[in-house]
Amino acid sequence: xxxxxxxxxxxxxxxxxxxxxxxxxxxxxxxxxxxxxxxxxxxxxxxxxxxxxxxxxxxxxxxxxxxxxxxxxxxxxxxxxxxxxxxxxxxxxxxxx
Numbered sequence: 001x002x003x004x005x006x007x008x009x010x011x012x013x014x015x016x017x018x019x020x021x022x023x024x025x026x027x028x029x030x031x032x033x034x035x036x037x038x039x040x041x042x043x044x045x046x047x048x049x050x051x052x053x054x055x056x057x058x059x060x061x062x063x064x065x066x067x068x069x070x071x072x073x074x075x076x077x078x079x080x081x082x083x084x085x086x087x088x089x090x091x092x093x094x095x096x097x
Contacts, residue, residue, distance in 0.1 A: 010034045
């Protein structure tokens, strides 16, 4: 039976560190993106387990504007190579939204 007091907000996809610990959860939220990080600074039970952020849809555009400009050939080569080994950058290209 479905609880009528629960309103669906978002579906989240999880990303994990190499050691299997949770790195981040994220998913679409209307015209934005919901991003949830484990609280790495939790020292007491009264501190939250997770921190939740809302990111505008401009995050990919903003990220591209901060990166040095590449030629189309460089972008294609980089895309074919994939991320560098040991990269800590969150790659959300495989999240279907």
